Amino acid sequence: MPQLLQNGVRWLDGMLADLNAKSAKGSASITSTADSIALRNGQAPAKRTAATNIRALVAGGTISNPIVLAELTADATKLDADANKFDAYVEQNLPVLAQTQSYVAAVGSVIASLATITTGPTALTAFTFTSKTAGHATFSATTSANAKNALVTLWRMEEGEDFDSNKAVLSTSTAATPSTTYSLTDGNATLVPAGTWDFFAVPSNTYGYPGPVSGPVRVTVS
Incomplete structure (x- = not known):
């Protein structure tokens, strides 16, 4: 007034x-x-x-x-x-x-x-390495109970680098629901180059907005 x-x-x-x-x-x-x-x-x-x-x-x-x-x-x-x-x-x-x-x-x-809308889900409750074969690395990711969980994405980066989605390789992703464990494998579409890599997992909501990043989990692939 x-x-x-x-x-x-x-x-x-x-x-x-x-x-x-x-x-x-x-x-x-x-x-x-x-x-x-x-x-x-x-x-x-x-x-x-x-x-x-x-x-x-x-x-x-x-x-x-x-x-x-x-x-x-x-x-x-x-x-x-x-x-x-x-x-x-x-x-x-x-x-x-x-x-x-x-x-x-x-x-x-x-x-x-x-x-x-722009607030992603809460962090994964677990993100661990489970197995590897030539050119492949498999991880387990468990979503939180947060209702916003709609997608989990696996990312690969050069060893020792901080996570940056602009630099990371999008390994794979899967639709997700709350309080559920998923198996995510890098190398199914394109083999993972031999070397040591840092892997990260990120939950997202329905609109693609991410939650906290989990990782790195360091794995050497042959």
């Missing part, structure tokens, strides 16, 4: 509270501005009504003019114009403000959904 509106509503609310405390019994009632934003059908907005009542109190001698509240001073004859400006602003911008709040809520919902 722009500072002008905040200041105006705060000032009028403070003025009304102060004047209500000072007004004598039987004097004109001063309307609160708390419901002014509602702008109910056919009724004068609260701030405008307040300005009218303040002028009545000035005219009746209950309060003096100019009106002083804390460090603020106002002329009762100008309150109408100021109140009208505030009411016009609210009238014009309330739908926009309401739409903005709805938009922010919608964006928040989308962000929350994206956070769920």
Whole structure:
């Protein structure tokens, strides 16, 4: 809410509270501005009504003019114009403000959904080497109980290098479900070159977003 509106509503609310405390019994009632934003059908907005009542109190001698509240001073004859400006602003911008709040809520919902979509499953509970033959290496990978588990991928990298999917060789992958053990073999499509390699396994969700990397498990293939 722009500072002008905040200041105006705060000032009028403070003025009304102060004047209500000072007004004598039987004097004109001063309307609160708390419901002014509602702008109910056919009724004068609260701030405008307040300005009218303040002028009545000035005219009746209950309060003096100019009106002083804390460090603020106002002329009762100008309150109408100021109140009208505030009411016009609210009238014009309330739908926009309401739409903005709805938009922010919608964006928040989308962000929350994206956070769920882009968060991969929790780490594998186990990743171990099981066997090898010429040009092949087989591993066992067990998914966690996390419901996001949808895929497990086996990767091969040069010995001693940190995992980097841009540099690693995608060995194989398999569709996955939670709390399940899978056998993953590198070399079925293309034989693993002879040498010592570091292998990694990564679980992913339905949208392909990965969870934590497991490994390395170092294996020498002949």
